Amino acid sequence: MVASTSALRDGAVRPSREDPNSRVGRSSRASIARFLPVVPSILLLALFMAGPVIWSITISFTNTALTGREAKDPSWVGFENYTRLLQDPGFPISVWLTVVFVIASAVIGQNALGLAIALLLGRVTRATRAIVTTIVVGAWVLPEIVAAFAAYAYFADDGTLNQLLAGIGIDGANWLYEFPMLAVILANIWRGTAFSMMVYEAALNDVPPEITEAAVIDGAGGLKRLVWVTIPMIRGSIATNLMLITLQTLAVFTLIWVMTKGGPGISSTTLPILAYQEAFKFQEIGYGSAIAVVMILIGAVFSVLYLRTIRPGRDA
Amino acid sequence: MRFSRVLAGVATVSAAALAFAGCSPAADESKTITVVYQKTDGFVALDELFQKVKPEFEAANPGITVELEPIVADEGDYATKLALMQQSAETAPDVFYEDTFRVRSDVDAGYLLNLDEYLAEWEDWEQFNDGAKEAGRADDGSVYAVPLGTDTRGIWYSKSVLEAAGVPLPWEPKSWEEILETARAVKAASPDKVAFNVYSGKPAGEGSVMQGFGMLMYGTDDTLYDAEDQKWVTGSQGFVDSLAFIETLYGEGLAPAPDVALDGSMWQKLFGEWFPGGQIAGTIEGSWSPSFWKQDGSYEWPEYVDDIGVAAFPTQNGQGDGAVSLSGGWTLAVGAQSQNPDASFDFLAMALDRENALEYNIANSQIAVRADVAEDPAYLEANPFIGFFTDLVSVTHFRPATADYPQISAEIQAATEAVMTGQMSPEEAAAAYDDAVIGIVGDENVTQ
Numbered sequence: 001m002v003a004s005t006s007a008l009r010d011g012a013v014r015p016s017r018e019d020p021n022s023r024v025g026r027s028s029r030a031s032i033a034r035f036l037p038v039v040p041s042i043l044l045l046a047l048f049m050a051g052p053v054i055w056s057i058t059i060s061f062t063n064t065a066l067t068g069r070e071a072k073d074p075s076w077v078g079f080e081n082y083t084r085l086l087q088d089p090g091f092p093i094s095v096w097l098t099v100v101f102v103i104a105s106a107v108i109g110q111n112a113l114g115l116a117i118a119l120l121l122g123r124v125t126r127a128t129r130a131i132v133t134t135i136v137v138g139a140w141v142l143p144e145i146v147a148a149f150a151a152y153a154y155f156a157d158d159g160t161l162n163q164l165l166a167g168i169g170i171d172g173a174n175w176l177y178e179f180p181m182l183a184v185i186l187a188n189i190w191r192g193t194a195f196s197m198m199v200y201e202a203a204l205n206d207v208p209p210e211i212t213e214a215a216v217i218d219g220a221g222g223l224k225r226l227v228w229v230t231i232p233m234i235r236g237s238i239a240t241n242l243m244l245i246t247l248q249t250l251a252v253f254t255l256i257w258v259m260t261k262g263g264p265g266i267s268s269t270t271l272p273i274l275a276y277q278e279a280f281k282f283q284e285i286g287y288g289s290a291i292a293v294v295m296i297l298i299g300a301v302f303s304v305l306y307l308r309t310i311r312p313g314r315d316a
Numbered sequence: 317m318r319f320s321r322v323l324a325g326v327a328t329v330s331a332a333a334l335a336f337a338g339c340s341p342a343a344d345e346s347k348t349i350t351v352v353y354q355k356t357d358g359f360v361a362l363d364e365l366f367q368k369v370k371p372e373f374e375a376a377n378p379g380i381t382v383e384l385e386p387i388v389a390d391e392g393d394y395a396t397k398l399a400l401m402q403q404s405a406e407t408a409p410d411v412f413y414e415d416t417f418r419v420r421s422d423v424d425a426g427y428l429l430n431l432d433e434y435l436a437e438w439e440d441w442e443q444f445n446d447g448a449k450e451a452g453r454a455d456d457g458s459v460y461a462v463p464l465g466t467d468t469r470g471i472w473y474s475k476s477v478l479e480a481a482g483v484p485l486p487w488e489p490k491s492w493e494e495i496l497e498t499a500r501a502v503k504a505a506s507p508d509k510v511a512f513n514v515y516s517g518k519p520a521g522e523g524s525v526m527q528g529f530g531m532l533m534y535g536t537d538d539t540l541y542d543a544e545d546q547k548w549v550t551g552s553q554g555f556v557d558s559l560a561f562i563e564t565l566y567g568e569g570l571a572p573a574p575d576v577a578l579d580g581s582m583w584q585k586l587f588g589e590w591f592p593g594g595q596i597a598g599t600i601e602g603s604w605s606p607s608f609w610k611q612d613g614s615y616e617w618p619e620y621v622d623d624i625g626v627a628a629f630p631t632q633n634g635q636g637d638g639a640v641s642l643s644g645g646w647t648l649a650v651g652a653q654s655q656n657p658d659a660s661f662d663f664l665a666m667a668l669d670r671e672n673a674l675e676y677n678i679a680n681s682q683i684a685v686r687a688d689v690a691e692d693p694a695y696l697e698a699n700p701f702i703g704f705f706t707d708l709v710s711v712t713h714f715r716p717a718t719a720d721y722p723q724i725s726a727e728i729q730a731a732t733e734a735v736m737t738g739q740m741s742p743e744e745a746a747a748a749y750d751d752a753v754i755g756i757v758g759d760e761n762v763t764q
Contacts, residue, residue, distance in 0.1 A: 066399035067418065068719045071425030084755065089748070157575060177575035261519060263578050265739040280396045281518070282726050 053296065060290040066283035074286065081290035090266050090274070098250065098270040098298065101185060106249035109189035111242060114196025118204055119226070121197075133197075140194035148258035151187035152176070155259065180260045180268035187255055192248070196241055203237035204230070239310040246302045250295060271295045346656040348381045349663060352401065353413035354394040355386035358584060358614045361607065361680035362413060362464075368675075369667045376666075380659050385409065390580055392521040395722075402427045408653040410660040416451045416645050417522070419461050421719040423454035429650040430458045434661045440669060440686075447714075448685035452647050455719070461647035462668055465682025468641045468708035469527055471627040472605055473598035474591055478625075481505035481597065488627050490634045492532070492561055495598075499570040502597040510590060511570040513599035516562050517733035519580035524729045525715075526642050527600045532558035534713045535631035535640040540724075541716035547763040548716075548724065550750035557632065559735045559742035566736040574736050588615035591624070600629060603705035607681035610699060626701055628708060641712040645682070683709070720757050727752040 060081055064074040085091050117136060121129050139147060154160045155175040162172035175183045207230060215229045231238070253272040256262065262269035262277065269277070271291055279288025355363045363386055370382045387397050395418060401407045402425070414422065422428055431452075435441045441449075444463070452461030471489070478487055481502040489495045499511035515528035533540055538554030541547070549555075565571040576582055587608040590596035592615070607613055609620040628639035648667060650660045666672065670688050677684045678698040683706055684690040696702065715721060731749045734740035740748065754762050 065425075066396065067421045067425045067427075067722060069424045071399075071427075174573075174575055177573075177578075261578070261580075263518070263733070263737075264574060265733055265737040267739075281392060282723055283396070283399065284723070 056289040056292050059286055060293050062286045063284075064286040064289075066280075066285060068283075070286075077286070081287050084287065085290055085294070090269070093266060094269050094271055094274045095294075095298075097181065097268065098295075100181065101188070101252070101270050102246055102249045102302070105185040105188040106192065106245040107242060109185065110192040110196045110245050110249075111238075113189060113193045114198075114241075115200045115238075117193070117197045118200035119230075121201060122204060136197055137194045139191050142191075144191075144254045145258065147191045148187075148255045151183075151190065151255065152259045155183045155187070176260050177264055180264065184256050184259055184268055187259060188249060188252060191255065192245060195248075196245060199237055199241045199244075200234065203234040207233045235310055239306050242310070243303055243306045246306070247299050250299050250302070271298070346659075347379060348383055349410040349654070349656055349660050350383045350385055351411045351663065352385045352387060352398060352409035354391070355388055356390070358587070358608060359680075360614075361676060364679065365667060365672060365676045369663070369672060373663050373666050377659060377662065380656075382663065390521060391415065391523075399425075399427075402651070402653075405653040408651045410651050410654040410656065411663050412649055412651065413464075414461055414647050414649045415522070416461070416463065416647055417715050417717075417721055417725070419452055419647065419649070420454050420717055421722050422649075423456075423460050424719045426652055428454075428460040429652045429654060429657055429660075431460055431462070431650065431661065432458045434665075435459055435462075438665055440665065443670070443686045443688050445685055445687060445690075447643075447709075448645075450717075451645060451714075452649070461649040462664060463645050463647045463685050464668065464673070465677045465680065466643050466645035466685055466709075467602045467604055467683055468643055468705045468712050469531060469600060469602050470629050470639075470641060470705065470708055471598055472591075472601045473625050473627065474594060474596060475623055475625050477502065477506070477509060477594050477597040486625055486627070487598075489630050490638065491630050492535075492632050494630070496561075496564060496570070499565070499597070500568070503568070503570055509594075510572050510596040510599075512565060512597060513571055513577075513586065514562060514565055515577075515583075515600065516566070516571075516736045517574075517578050518726075518729045519578050520582070521580070521729065522644075522725060523583065524732050525725050526644055527602060529558055529562065529728055529732050530642050530713075530715070531600050531629050531640060532561050532632075534642065535629070535636075537632075537635065541718070542763055543716070545763060546718075547761050548720075548753050548757055549764070550753055550762050551746075551764050554632075555749070556742045556746045559731060559745055562732055563735045563738075563742055567738065571736070577736065578733070584615075591620070592617045594623075603683055603701070603708075604681040606699040606701060607679065610681070621700055624701075626704055628711070637711045639708070639711045641708040643683075643709070643712040643714055645685070723756050724753055727756070 061076060061078060062074045063070045063077045063080070065071050117132065121132060124132075142150065152159075156162075157174045157176070159175075161175065165172035173179065211229060211233070212225060215225050220228065251272060252270070253276065256268055256270060256273055257276070260268045262273035271294065275288045275291035275295065277288075278291060279285050282288075351366055353362050353366065363384075366382075366384050370384060373382055374380065387394050389397060395415070398409075398412060398414075399422075401409060402422075408427070414428070419428065448463040448466065449459065451463045451466070452459045454460050471487075473487055475485055478485060478498070481498075482505065483498050483501060487498065489498060495512060502509060502511040514532070515523045515526075517524055520528070530540075533554055536552075536554030536557055538552035539549055540555075542549055562571075566574055566577070571577060572582065576585075586596065586599060586601075587605070591609075605624075606620065608615045609617040609624075611618070629641065631638060631640050648664045650657055650664060654660045668686075670686065673684070673686050674689045674692055674695060676682065677689055678695060681699060681702070683702075684695055689695055690706070715725075727749050730752075731740075731745040734745045734748070735742055750762075
């Protein structure tokens with residue numbers, strides 16, 4: 001089953017190779033012609049994506065700084081930045097906070113809430129649907145800096161949340177100081193759920209109603225239909241969505257910087273904040289780049305995990 | 317055909333890109349000098365100075381245009397932006413505003429032009445006092461920057477708040493313990509007021525060292541940097557004691573709540589709301605404080621003349637001189653990559669001549685570094701505290717003048733933040749600082 005599926009897919013992509021009648025010359029000319037239009041975009045990607053990545057990996061092996069002798073004559077220091085990073089007591093904390101932030105706010109928060117809203121939207125009236133969609137998407141369309149300030153104003157000690165709580169007689173905590181991670185996680189869920197919701201809405205629309213109906217006739221209840229029919233049918237979308245929001249959340253900087261500046265102390269210093277602090281506050285570009293490279297690796301681990309486990313076509 | 321159209325499109329875009337790149341004003345570069353400096357809602361004095369000098373300079377030097385590029389950012393971000401601009405000759409400024417403590421480090425980085433030749437021909441240079449001449453000197457003995465003024469630091473207190481707490485005036489604490497006692501008395505009398513502020517934590521930046529930890533450290537029997545041996549001191553009791561004072565102040569709730577203190581804009585509240593509103597008893601602050609309260613200042617408050625008292629900050633147990641102050645100050649420098657260094661220096665000299673220096677020192681409540689400004693009656697009468705803070709020069713200390721200082725300062729800020737939030741004990745934070753210092757300067761440049 002596995003073999004036949006993949007053969008079919010390969011065949012669909014490259015029919016010419018299995019076609020004994022095709023003339024080699026024409027085929028290669030055709031593929032060059034087909035390749036040509038994407039050349040500019042590949043060049044642009046190489047210039048603006050691969051370039052900086054390669055640059056930051058290179059820089060991470062030097063002691064480049066923004067001031068002092070190393071700014072004028074940076075020298076090659078091998079793995080020194082990485083060994084120093086591993087010995088830094090703040091580094092494991094930062095990695096842990098990053099993983100907590102990604103899993104709590106993206107994998108669980110945005111993903112599950114987005115799916116739940118998308119499922120519920122399928123059963124409500126058109127008016128409700130429009131209102132809910134507008135509210136959820138509202139947070140998404142805000143520029144990141146505006147959303148960050150809104151979240152700051154909401155969670156601040158004299159902010160909206162505490163004023164609401166005071167209205168019902170509860171003396172609210174100082175969220176940004178006492179529970180900084182909770183505050184930034186909730187803010188990121190608020191901001192990002194719309195994306196997951198829209199992905200899942202589109203995916204659910206593609207689930208053929210016959211199949212759901214067949215499941216109903218077979219006597220499957222709501223939960224059973226969700227677990228055994230709907231989720232397997234939208235598995236591809238789940239994998240793509242998880243990958244996108246994970247990488248996006250891994251890179252969240254503005255939201256946390258505006259809300260807590262990574263503080264108090266280091267209690268909300270995720271890796272992007274740590275990299276920024278080292279590179280631009282402590283002015284050690286080389287060391288900051290080493291942290292950025294570690295972030296690339298963590299992103300790669302998450303991506304491979306999703307591709308291996310959930311992507312359809314592997315074992316389906 | 318389709319592809320040819322795509323190719324044409326690509327060609328057009330590339331041509332446009334090339335044309336765009338070719339646009340950079342290479343030919344006119346030497347006719348324009350760019351001036352980069354900091355401007356915030358609380359600091360407009362320099363902007364006003366340059367706005368005034370620009371037309372005068374352009375009139376005196378026909379054909380040369382001065383381009384003012386204020387950077388709206390706090391001191392840390394300003395330094396980072398300036399350093400990033402220095403990475404390319406295209407964006408590097410001709411004249412810029414530079415903190416004295418970054419001069420040596422930035423000279424090492426090759427950002428500053430050696431001014432020796434220019435200063436030798438500048439007749440005003442002899443008006444600058446010796447401290448000011450040293451401030452811009454680098455390890456090679458040459459001068460790279462000219463100070464705009466200097467500052468000293470001490471205690472600013474609210475007479476009305478202390479009176480309400482039953483503290484006899486004038487308040488002249490003789491040791492750290494007396495500060496704590498008074499602060500506890502204020503806290504007991506009015507629990508919702510800030511009893512005593514010592515700037516701490518990373519968001520306050522260099523302020524956490526100059527108006528914070530440093531004022532404590534230099535009043536102990538130990539020092540941060542052994543200037544004779546040129547080594548950084550680790551494992552000192554004075555360092556732990558200074559952190560312990562901060563821990564006590566924040567731990568007992570005498571200082572502002574840590575979450576407020578960790579907002580980089582707290583100083584604006586302090587000047588704009590707390591002192592005028594009688595919500596704070598005392599703080600360590602710089603000689604420039606009246607610049608905010610004076611007429612047309614950012615937080616105008618005419619009553620400050622009567623309500624504010626000042627005192628020298630005591631040493632730990634009253635040892636030594638009994639008082640301590642730290643001095644810094646900012647300079648103007650010429651960019652090493654400037655296309656027109658002559659005009660750039662002329663601009664710097666005009667901005668720092670007698671008349672402009674006088675105006676700037678008064679507007680920004682700076683301690684004058686020019687002898688002719690320091691004796692000017694207009695300067696001496698500018699605010700009631702200027703004499704007191706000028707006298708503090710006799711007990712003042714300067715920061716370690718080494719290229720590593722900015723990085724080490726950042727480590728001190730991290731140590732104060734760890735202590736004020738209770739994440740580390742003073743001993744732990746001091747140990748973490750020691751490790752960081754060894755990492756920055758190397759084992760051979762550290763002493764116990």
